[in-house]
Amino acid sequence: MKRIAVTALLVALVSTAQAATLDTVKQRGTLVCGVSAGFAGFSAPDSQGNYKGLDVDYCRALAAGVLGDPGKVRYVALTAQNRFTALQSGEIDVLYRNSTQTFLRGVTLGLRQGPVNFYDGQGFVVRHDAGVKDLKGLNGATVCVAQGTTHEVTLGDYGRANNIDWKPLVFDRVDTMYQTFFGGRCDVMTQDASALAGAVATAAPNPADYLVLPTTISKEPLGPFTRNGDEVWSDIITWLHYGLVEAEELGVTQANVDEMAKSSAPTVQRLLGVSGDLGSRLGLDNKWMQQALKATGNYGEIFERNVGQASPLKLERGLNASWTKGGLMYAIPFK
Template structure:
């Protein structure tokens, strides 16, 4: 009996210590003290992250930044955006220049383990594709031997391209570029026959062309590109905050909680999962070192996952992406949040 009581006391002490550690997160403290979240984003990929007409960053990835700011600071607009090229994005995160990277970044073994990043989830399941001018007269990537290819350096697409051409015994001439914008410019200027990157970015690029009908995205998808936000290794509480901010948007869509009805549902429902998500029951916020309405702030200010998808990159936007793999698991997709309990 004494041993049981002693172990129980240790368990309670451990829980208390865990709560204290959660609230001592160095990144969380820095963000709260600063009053803004520093978020690294793509300099300009329409639909995902790009300045609007007034110079404000908007997009599907930008909404991840906004969600974290809403959770931590109660204000989705309290974000300082840092446009980062592929070449410098990991350095900016590691150095502390940004608190979070939400920049269409593929989760890979080396980026996770060797570069000491913590990927906190996937907000878009993608794959690498190819785009060519229609008048090039090709209908398959297998017909591209000898082509010049615009490729962004420092990316998984660069490595995937080399693997694909090697496996298929084809030759190509790389045309290195530093950014999405430069790739578009070079491709449209005829500096390369082919532009290759994530299929979602190809759709975004093509939608911005003056003559999108003059370009074709080939059918081959040659890689898995799970894209998602990431933080530095070593601050587990901050990783939890970003992870569960994304999960809150995903779970909200699954349970029908939207920016329009979240405040009303926060009065209490018959669904315990919704109640915990919105802070009506339990103390999930305190476990993160946040207020209990952290997820409610995300949903009311940013929207759920589906709302963000449809607003920024869905079929009724210029980017025009179908949900596909990014549908909820209940609709045959891969989007799935662990339980809020």
């Protein structure tokens, strides 16, 4: 009997630890979401101070699914240096800050990497009048790069492997890096290719003067981070993404979600909580994905609105297209 009691106590303690963030968010009534303050298309405040972007829409979808209101989010702007410590310390509930997932980040930070929500690669931007057509033309160039990022490491690795002697100029703030590059102090700037496109579109004095080179030198799988030991919360973050991707595949949109909830298709019924009793297994309302989709639409809608053809960045879907259209976005089934 003593062994059974001890086992029951351990199970109860583990369950309590796993549900900690979800309970905290519900009791607080607000989701605290870690984002960037300066990545156009991903997370940046507009002229009224309202955050917009792909990462921001994930925060809004999460708040809608968990709290029933996409507006119940407090955004915490983080730098590359303090983003992971903010999550580790509990300052934020989840990190959505276009952060690259890597082996070391996965096993040394005490954090869990969620599913990839944007496939990117490290690129370079130069002035058109520099006449640079490829990376070999950057030998001897001064390169603006952000501190505490994978870009800083990859830049050194690639330069040594390809005999390119570039001179890094390292910045702890992205906005300062942009000002320096567009002010002419660096010959080239390196970052995720999507971020470079956003910087040119929104921060350059004359976007037509700049060229994002076609070559990328790394894989940059971007996605959310949560704390280890909180499996329920991490599962919610995971299944939110899969739900947004599955919705696109099934044709469920922000505009038609109520009508699609009347569908007789089992896959649609389970996704939208009409059948299957799936949401309750996460401690949520069974129709949590309906609420999320009403707030932001499916993954394709989020992409197009923030970084795709309906945005200033006008990025192609590429690897971020649905697997049915040659991309890598593939959802684990809701069943």
